[in-house]
Amino acid sequence: VYFDHDLGKLTELAKVANQIGVERFVLDDGWFGSRRDDTSGLGDWVISKDVWPEGLAPLIDVVKANGMEFGLWFEGEMVNPDSEVYRAHPDWILNVAGRVPPTGRGQLVLDLTNPNCYQHVFDQTNKILTDFDISYIKWDHNRPLVDPGHNGKAAVHEQTKALYRLFSELKVNHPGLEIESCASGGGRVDLGIAQIVDRFWVSDCNDALERQYIQRYTQVAIPPEMLGSHIGPTESHTTGRVHSLGFRAITALFGHAGLEWDITKATADEQAHLKSWATYYKQNRDLLHSGKVVRVETNNEATFVHGVVSQDKSKAIFAYVTLQGQAASRANAILIDGLDSNRSYSVKAVYPVGKPVFQERTGPKWLDGAVLTGKALTQIGLRPPILFPETALLIEIEAI
Numbered sequence: 001v002y003f004d005h006d007l008g009k010l011t012e013l014a015k016v017a018n019q020i021g022v023e024r025f026v027l028d029d030g031w032f033g034s035r036r037d038d039t040s041g042l043g044d045w046v047i048s049k050d051v052w053p054e055g056l057a058p059l060i061d062v063v064k065a066n067g068m069e070f071g072l073w074f075e076g077e078m079v080n081p082d083s084e085v086y087r088a089h090p091d092w093i094l095n096v097a098g099r100v101p102p103t104g105r106g107q108l109v110l111d112l113t114n115p116n117c118y119q120h121v122f123d124q125t126n127k128i129l130t131d132f133d134i135s136y137i138k139w140d141h142n143r144p145l146v147d148p149g150h151n152g153k154a155a156v157h158e159q160t161k162a163l164y165r166l167f168s169e170l171k172v173n174h175p176g177l178e179i180e181s182c183a184s185g186g187g188r189v190d191l192g193i194a195q196i197v198d199r200f201w202v203s204d205c206n207d208a209l210e211r212q213y214i215q216r217y218t219q220v221a222i223p224p225e226m227l228g229s230h231i232g233p234t235e236s237h238t239t240g241r242v243h244s245l246g247f248r249a250i251t252a253l254f255g256h257a258g259l260e261w262d263i264t265k266a267t268a269d270e271q272a273h274l275k276s277w278a279t280y281y282k283q284n285r286d287l288l289h290s291g292k293v294v295r296v297e298t299n300n301e302a303t304f305v306h307g308v309v310s311q312d313k314s315k316a317i318f319a320y321v322t323l324q325g326q327a328a329s330r331a332n333a334i335l336i337d338g339l340d341s342n343r344s345y346s347v348k349a350v351y352p353v354g355k356p357v358f359q360e361r362t363g364p365k366w367l368d369g370a371v372l373t374g375k376a377l378t379q380i381g382l383r384p385p386i387l388f389p390e391t392a393l394l395i396e397i398e399a400i
Helices: 007-020 057-065 084-088 115-131 156-173 208-218 245-253 268-290 374-379
Strands: 024-027 069-074 136-139 178-182 199-201 228-231 256-259 292-296 303-309 315-322 344-350 370-373 391-399
Touching (some): 007 024, 007 057, 007 268, 057 069, 156 178, 208 245, 208 303, 228 245, 245 256, 245 268, 245 391, 256 268, 344 374
Parallel strands (some): 024 069, 069 136, 136 178, 178 199
Antiparallel strands (some): 292 303, 303 315, 315 391, 344 391
16 A cells, blocks of 8 residues: 555455455554655654554554554664654764765665664654554665764674664563564575564565565575565566466465555455465465475476475475476476485375466376375476466475
């Protein structure tokens, strides 16, 4: 909904989310200060009376009544020149030799190494979390650092340490609080902050094709349970590509899954498929978030094969993904790594968001169920169905 904060619209959204099985509802930018667009208000973390005259309580009550936790967006390190805090304290920004750095996205960067500035950000954030039942915050950072100095010295290292301290103090004051680290996407994914936060937002692009690459390589360092992966709208807002719900949903499944889509505009069939997908995700979340991530080398730029295998090798979920059209008349076999070569496994395709479109009249027999050894799955593999480009198929594997 972007900056359109309307209680009626958000109430409708919460009701549909509840029917689908959503567990957390996060309110994004626009709830504070003079923030009616992205040019004003950053730094003033006080609820806007213009937008929320009764505070956030009416919305939080609706969210909680629909069985969900409530989360809130912040960009606490940033400030708009058009804000109360900047007008009162123009010296509270990172700078070199007193120069005002060029703005990025209409923003300057607050100097958290300044104790007074740090206390302002902490106090205003802490008050919001104290006054309302908020279990999750999304902490954004939407511009690069330019002239990041403090009293003539480089300040990036101390600025980073100050943020770690701020997050840690908020968690002490609010036990159970979860924090998502976001920096215009994946600009702040580091092993220091990974010890403090609970989740990373790795890109503002929800295009499922782009996400296949983003998530594949981010997961080399970051486990799926910390990687935010959302189903976006049918037409991606960042690329204009149009993808099936199946492709978007299977892509989002392998991470800390969610929705970033006005689902009140989804059709009844789409909402039913989303409910089925949410149920499947919850049923398999322990495996998806605790198993061993496997990225199969396919020697084929047109496909990805990836999945998660349980630690005892008794169960696995894999995705076969077509990234582009197949040049060969017959695609390479789907090889499954990570299993016990001496055990037998049942293998089948599953369709929590409906079947993909197959280009062949008769698909491989294993789609309906087959039994193979781990060694056969690793060395011989499965004959892939012929799928359209930018399509995904979900495969369940279980020891018998």
